[in-house]
Amino acid sequence: MINIIGPGRVGKTLFNCFKKKNISIKLFSKDDDKSNISGIVIITTQDEKIKNVWTEIKNYNIEAVGHCSGILDSNFFGDIPHFSMHPNFPFSSPLKCDALKNIVWGIEGNSKGIEYAKNLIDILDGKYVIIPQNKKVLYHLAAVIASNFSYGLIKMSKVLYNEIEIDNINHLIDLSIISLNNIKEKGLKGALTGPVSRNDLYTINKEREEFNKIFGNVEVYDFFIDLLYKIKEDE
Ligand SMILES: NC(=O)c1ccc[n+]([C@@H]2O[C@H](COP(=O)([O-])OP(=O)(O)OC[C@H]3O[C@@H](n4cnc5c(N)ncnc54)[C@H](OP(=O)(O)O)[C@@H]3O)[C@@H](O)[C@H]2O)c1
Structure with a gap:
C-alpha cells in the first residue's frame, strides 16, 4: 500500500x-x-x-x-x-x-x-x-540555474531590445531553444558558436562596453565570457 x-x-x-x-x-x-x-x-x-x-x-x-x-x-x-x-x-x-x-x-x-x-x-x-x-542543495542549485536563471538571461536580452525599441523577443527565445538542443546533440564544446568560439576580441570588448553602460557592471559579463572560454578550451 x-x-x-x-x-x-x-x-x-x-x-x-x-x-x-x-x-x-x-x-x-x-x-x-x-x-x-x-x-x-x-x-x-x-x-x-x-x-x-x-x-x-x-x-x-x-x-x-x-x-x-x-x-x-x-x-x-x-x-x-x-x-x-x-x-x-x-x-x-x-x-x-x-x-x-x-x-x-x-x-x-x-x-x-x-x-x-x-x-x-x-x-x-x-x-x-x-x-x-x-549534496541536495548543489543538486537543486543546478536545476535552478538551468531552469530559472534562463529567465534572467532572456530578461537581459529584453532590456537590450528595449534600448533599440524592438518589442518582440520571440526569435531570441527560439534562438535559445535551438542552442539548447544543439548542446543536447553535440555537447557544450561542439555546439559553441559566437564571438568566444571565434576568439573575436574586437566584438567581445565592444559588447563589454555596452554591457557596462546598460547593466552597470562588467563582472557578470566577464564571468560568462570566462565560462565560454573554459567551454572552448574544454576544461
Ligand atoms: N510543483 C512542482 O512543480 C514541484 C516540482 C518538484 C518538486 N515539488 C515538491 O513536491 C512537494 C509538493 O509540492 P506541490 O507543488 O505539489 O505543493 P502544493 O500544490 O502546495 O500541495 C501541497 C498539498 O499538501 C497539503 N497539506 C499541507 N499540510 C498537510 C498535512 N498536514 N496533511 C496533508 N496534506 C497537507 C496542502 O493543503 P493546503 O493547500 O490546504 O495547505 C496541499 O494540498 C514539495 O516538496 C515540492 O518541493 C514540487
Whole structure:
C-alpha cells in the first residue's frame, strides 16, 4: 500500500498515476485521520510542512517513507528505510499519469530507501539520478540555474531590445531553444558558436562596453565570457 500525504499538484499526480497502474493507494489531506496508515508513505506537502507531518505519523505502522522536495534531504526520517524523490518537472497543476513518463527524478536516501525510490520510479515509467545524501542543495542549485536563471538571461536580452525599441523577443527565445538542443546533440564544446568560439576580441570588448553602460557592471559579463572560454578550451 502506498500512502500519499498532501493532495496538491505533485500528490494528486502521483495518486492518479499509481491508481492507473493498479497499485493500492490512499491520498490523505490535512484533516484526514492518518492513524491507520500502513505501508509506504510519500509526503507531498509543501517543504516546510514535511517534518511536522513526519512527527505526526512516525509512530504508525510505516514500512518506508519519502518526500518529493528538491532541497531537503531525507536524513531526518531516522533509521527507517527513507528516501527523497524529486521530479525534475514543473507541476503547475495536477497532471495525468502520461505526463510523468520519462521524467528524471533526483533520488537520495539510505540504501533500503533508495531501493524503494527506484521501484516507485520504475512503476511511474521514470528515470533517476542518485544524489549523495548531503549534496541536495548543489543538486537543486543546478536545476535552478538551468531552469530559472534562463529567465534572467532572456530578461537581459529584453532590456537590450528595449534600448533599440524592438518589442518582440520571440526569435531570441527560439534562438535559445535551438542552442539548447544543439548542446543536447553535440555537447557544450561542439555546439559553441559566437564571438568566444571565434576568439573575436574586437566584438567581445565592444559588447563589454555596452554591457557596462546598460547593466552597470562588467563582472557578470566577464564571468560568462570566462565560462565560454573554459567551454572552448574544454576544461
Ligand atoms: N510543483 C512542482 O512543480 C514541484 C516540482 C518538484 C518538486 N515539488 C515538491 O513536491 C512537494 C509538493 O509540492 P506541490 O507543488 O505539489 O505543493 P502544493 O500544490 O502546495 O500541495 C501541497 C498539498 O499538501 C497539503 N497539506 C499541507 N499540510 C498537510 C498535512 N498536514 N496533511 C496533508 N496534506 C497537507 C496542502 O493543503 P493546503 O493547500 O490546504 O495547505 C496541499 O494540498 C514539495 O516538496 C515540492 O518541493 C514540487
